[in-house]
Amino acid sequence: MSKAKRRRGAFREMGIVIALAVLFAIFTALDLSFISIYNVLDIIKHSTINGLLAIGITFAILTGGNDLSIGSIFAVVIVVTGKILVAGVHSVLASLIGIAVGFLLGLVNGTLVAKLKLQPFVATLGAMSMYRGVAYVITGGWPVLKIPKEFRQMIEGTVFSYVPKSIFLLIGFAIICHIVLKYTPFGSYVYAMGGNEEATRLSGVNVDKHKILAYGMVGIGAALAGLVMLARLGTGEPTAGQGYELDAIAAAAIGGASLAGGKGTVIGSFLGAILLSTLKVGLIVTGVDTFYQYIATGIIIVLAAYFEYLQSKLYSKSLIAD
Amino acid sequence: MIRFSHVSKSFPGVKALDDVSFEVAKGEVRALVGENGAGKSTLLNILHGVHTEYEGSVEIDGQEVHFRSAQDAIEFGIAKVHQEINLIPELSVGQNITLGYEPRRGLFIDYDKLHEQANAILDRLNCRLRSEDSLKNLSAGELQMVSIAKALFHKAKVISLDEPTASLSTQEVKRLFEIIRELKANGITILYVSHRLDEIFELTDTVTVLRDGCYMGTYRVGEITREQLIKHMVGRDVSAFAVRKRPRCFTDEVVLGVKDLSVEPTFRNVSFKLRRGEILGFAGLVGSKRTDVVRAIFGADRKTGGEVYIRGHKVEISSPEEGLSHGIGLIPEERKTQGFVKTLNNADNMALTSLRKFIRRGFVSHAAKDENCEKLGRAVNLNITDPSYPTQKLSGGNQQKVVLAKWLASDADILIFDEPTKGVDVGAKEEIYGLIEDLVAQGKSVIMVSSELPEIIGMSDRVLVMSEGRIVKELDHTELTEERILYYAMGEQQ
Numbered sequence: 001m002s003k004a005k006r007r008r009g010a011f012r013e014m015g016i017v018i019a020l021a022v023l024f025a026i027f028t029a030l031d032l033s034f035i036s037i038y039n040v041l042d043i044i045k046h047s048t049i050n051g052l053l054a055i056g057i058t059f060a061i062l063t064g065g066n067d068l069s070i071g072s073i074f075a076v077v078i079v080v081t082g083k084i085l086v087a088g089v090h091s092v093l094a095s096l097i098g099i100a101v102g103f104l105l106g107l108v109n110g111t112l113v114a115k116l117k118l119q120p121f122v123a124t125l126g127a128m129s130m131y132r133g134v135a136y137v138i139t140g141g142w143p144v145l146k147i148p149k150e151f152r153q154m155i156e157g158t159v160f161s162y163v164p165k166s167i168f169l170l171i172g173f174a175i176i177c178h179i180v181l182k183y184t185p186f187g188s189y190v191y192a193m194g195g196n197e198e199a200t201r202l203s204g205v206n207v208d209k210h211k212i213l214a215y216g217m218v219g220i221g222a223a224l225a226g227l228v229m230l231a232r233l234g235t236g237e238p239t240a241g242q243g244y245e246l247d248a249i250a251a252a253a254i255g256g257a258s259l260a261g262g263k264g265t266v267i268g269s270f271l272g273a274i275l276l277s278t279l280k281v282g283l284i285v286t287g288v289d290t291f292y293q294y295i296a297t298g299i300i301i302v303l304a305a306y307f308e309y310l311q312s313k314l315y316s317k318s319l320i321a322d
Numbered sequence: 323m324i325r326f327s328h329v330s331k332s333f334p335g336v337k338a339l340d341d342v343s344f345e346v347a348k349g350e351v352r353a354l355v356g357e358n359g360a361g362k363s364t365l366l367n368i369l370h371g372v373h374t375e376y377e378g379s380v381e382i383d384g385q386e387v388h389f390r391s392a393q394d395a396i397e398f399g400i401a402k403v404h405q406e407i408n409l410i411p412e413l414s415v416g417q418n419i420t421l422g423y424e425p426r427r428g429l430f431i432d433y434d435k436l437h438e439q440a441n442a443i444l445d446r447l448n449c450r451l452r453s454e455d456s457l458k459n460l461s462a463g464e465l466q467m468v469s470i471a472k473a474l475f476h477k478a479k480v481i482s483l484d485e486p487t488a489s490l491s492t493q494e495v496k497r498l499f500e501i502i503r504e505l506k507a508n509g510i511t512i513l514y515v516s517h518r519l520d521e522i523f524e525l526t527d528t529v530t531v532l533r534d535g536c537y538m539g540t541y542r543v544g545e546i547t548r549e550q551l552i553k554h555m556v557g558r559d560v561s562a563f564a565v566r567k568r569p570r571c572f573t574d575e576v577v578l579g580v581k582d583l584s585v586e587p588t589f590r591n592v593s594f595k596l597r598r599g600e601i602l603g604f605a606g607l608v609g610s611k612r613t614d615v616v617r618a619i620f621g622a623d624r625k626t627g628g629e630v631y632i633r634g635h636k637v638e639i640s641s642p643e644e645g646l647s648h649g650i651g652l653i654p655e656e657r658k659t660q661g662f663v664k665t666l667n668n669a670d671n672m673a674l675t676s677l678r679k680f681i682r683r684g685f686v687s688h689a690a691k692d693e694n695c696e697k698l699g700r701a702v703n704l705n706i707t708d709p710s711y712p713t714q715k716l717s718g719g720n721q722q723k724v725v726l727a728k729w730l731a732s733d734a735d736i737l738i739f740d741e742p743t744k745g746v747d748v749g750a751k752e753e754i755y756g757l758i759e760d761l762v763a764q765g766k767s768v769i770m771v772s773s774e775l776p777e778i779i780g781m782s783d784r785v786l787v788m789s790e791g792r793i794v795k796e797l798d799h800t801e802l803t804e805e806r807i808l809y810y811a812m813g814e815q816q
Binding site for chain 1: 620622641642643645646647651652654659660661662663664665666670673674675677678681685686728732
């Protein structure tokens, strides 16, 4: 089976795991209490929202596109779900409606990109503003208050007395997306169109349809992240999620997703989100001024990009040596 | 004026020019003719400083020159008016003419002087265009005028024109010829590359023939007939390897019928039939719209009119997806941009047309794709059948085999090859010919678009010759000669 490909993919993910280990070692050296099960859970909890967004946006990035509107989709899902929860709709049904709303907004983005042939960056920049406006209009600018306890318990309640249920949402979404990308024709087409859209089209693939669907997946990721946020805060803010798209893109890029398309994995983006959270939690625990977080995050992103470059060079060499 | 002495130039695997020597006199209009790949462009590229490494020498006015860059050549007075015109649409006519050499006043461009200089040149060309005009709405012919004005601005002594009339209207061609005659009267030497023999006989004084990188001779236009000229251009043995090694196997069963197919404004009313087991060649010059016709049949481009029949049933094909569902496959000309996906490995590229076949228990099986890759890799004699090997790292010929394998994996039984051996080395060429023969022996049908005449002649059961978007002649394999195909391809009567 795909030996070289596996070797290469694993190499990349090993790289993040090593980077994570190094970060852990540094933070533990600075503060022995850092390495505890509570901190590890905290890190995963902290990464849930960004992780869901990052896994979702990976689909758009793989097609060679991007989605700047995820923070706004996130907000629309929060206020819509919040409103119907407050109106007395059952938690499960309300969640499903929230997910459907995210999916639909994603499909709209996909349609703008695939059918109107707009540049993904510009199309979703427009969508970002439109959806944000929709979120404000729905609540009149006010937050949705008094989110029912049942809903909050369903998503943010803990099992084993400390593990928040939302972690399983993150892990479950990651597993499903991994399977979708790796073991369905849709996933294969997402990779193929990111590498060469015209060659994929000329192979008899309905590129438009699958591209629209890919943006739909981005919307689902944003919706799930929105549900987690709503459950955590207990209020639905129409201002929620501003700037989240950049964290999600950063996580995907650290995880090895190429913004040119065709390269990247769910596991990589997931680990990228974990790495960013480790950094943030670690800096807080060790008492480093929050301002430095930005600097550290930036350095990690640049290092990851350089690592990617070195790795592809090494890979080419290994092929010639064969 | 210009003297080429023993000029040779090699590219990896090919000798593009082989000991070419000839002279061109000052003020002469010299045609340069030869088949695709004869070495015309290579020779011009040496003269224009694009290729800087070559053997032999180039003299201009008795002085040996060896240009280090295209810029060098321009400054020396060697200008070209290119096939794809190299102008910047956002700038005005005058800005384009003076680009890089704008008159200045201090730090700033002196626009008054710029327009004055440019208009003086446009006047010399008796041109209605003004330096201040925007380039945006100009026709192909007007753009060419700007290119010529630019050459004059650089005080060109030699101007080469490569297929200058390809996109011009009849009026514009007439105007261009007048200007070329004026340039000649001013002592400027013209090198004129064209496939259109009519133009050569109308315009030029002398014609130099290149064939397979070799100099075949220079003839005065009045002293040579059209037929003789074609003979000089193609008079080599048909390459030995492009021959049918198996018995012909076409039947009477029509698998594909095309009736009055049009993609306005590119081509119009193309009709033909393809039979089961047949290799149907599409011959014609570059730009005769053969690729556009096959793309429309496959669904890569939308047709604007006409009908397509598969085994007698009318079908509507408006996307490659529908093309594939009707059993049509296209192996495109541009391998890198259209043939394979550079980020995918061999197994994934070969599975792209037919992923649903590799689904086991609801999911795509990578083992099944790998197996498919190894099986097809052997069938097409791929040098690296490793499923995980990136297709991008293969040689051109092997990449082509991957693209072919992709279509073998599908159920397509009408396969269209567009320039199947372009950029493919000789050994792989022969293998690809063998594979095409295998296909028809299995009862599939093949359309082969090719600009390589030996390939068309050696492989086809029947040939359709296209010229300027129309099928101008149908030839049976018994009537195929290079002379005859070129005769029709060059737009001789219908």
